[in-house]
Amino acid sequence: MAPGVLSIALVSEHASPLAALGGVDAGGQNVHVACLAGALADRGHRVTVYTRRDARDLPDRVALRDGVEVHHVPAGPPEPIPKDELLPHMTDFGRHMARSWRNRPPDLVHSHFWMSGLASLLATRETGLPLLHTYHALGTVKRRHQRLADPSPPRRVALETEVGRGCHRIIATCRDEVAELGRMGIPATKVGIVPCGVDTDLFTPRGPVAARGPLPHQILQLGRLVPRKGAAVSVAALARLPDTELVIIGGPPADELDQDPEVRRLRALAREAGVADRVRFTGGVPSADVPPLLRAADVVVCPADYEPFGIVPLEAMACGRPVVASAVGGQLDTVADPATGRLVPPRDPEALARAVAELLADPAGREAGGEAGRRRTLRRYGWPRVAAATEAAYCEVLDARPVVGVGAV
Incomplete structure (x- = not known):
């Protein structure tokens, strides 16, 4: 192996870098690992990504690109399984x-997600x-917020x-996570922070802009259609924002929206709030269609x-759009209030509406x-910078390991 070249195993049991995004268990982790x-x-x-085989016709190995190979691990039946049901198969995965x-x-292993x-x-x-x-x-x-x-x-x-106690190093993604790990009894000295990244060549202010409706203003929410993402808060806030359209991107394909339980729930809330004619669901869209949609919005909302x-928030900021986000988790680090947008309390439609109206x-x-x-994403969150910081964490761990001499047992 040439000096400085590492052979790296990335382990992502449920989130394959080859997966189509937008499903219940396919989202940010898939993008991050890829x-x-x-x-x-x-x-x-040289990178090999180890992920679970979830279909019989998958080859053992797939070249993702130069220098990256995906290895499909036989662990459990070769079919889709919800990630919360995968734990019994992790012993086979590890073996x-x-x-x-x-x-x-x-040279080293970097695992992603607790299983x-x-x-x-x-x-x-x-x-x-x-x-x-x-x-x-x-x-x-998750338990604190979702409870039963x-x-x-x-x-x-x-x-x-x-x-956390058994690994050599934890790479956290934000300060809030470090504090949470401390409450779990994992010392901060074992944890370093490397944020998630964004493709600043794909997500850019320049390029096509999606068509808008006839109203003067448009706000946009992007992400999986699950209750914790807060689309209901956006719908309630819309009642306080006249002459504004809310575009909700995510969930199943457009032709399956009528059967989706969360879409039906949100549409009912929109009818009760008197804003059903100002809420538009696009369904899930290909990744290449996301930047034009973001560029079309006046404000991007992230009220999880x-x-x-x-x-x-990174994708929106990379596209040059201001963000109004709930003051939780990693958003406390990424959204600089008031420079790049606003941070508001979670589950507070009035606060969300007030911040959006101001913008x-x-x-x-x-x-x-x-x-x-845009400047903030270029300075802190581009993938070359994130990869360099991750590599530095790898080197710290490798440098700290004892050198075993030739012939040592």
């Missing part, structure tokens, strides 16, 4: 990786490889803590109840906020 793998390969490293690494070990961490902990304990871990979401936060509606396995928090990190009434302020957001 983009991180590519950016590490751009730095000259498969351990067997694969006995003859051709990577990947469990499988990787098993495999690295057998092989002696260094392990870094990124949670992407924490069970303590949380579908996670009951042992999730205990097992997450085991991963909680958000472990939140990619959408809608100030075209010059919106333009300045969009420009500041």
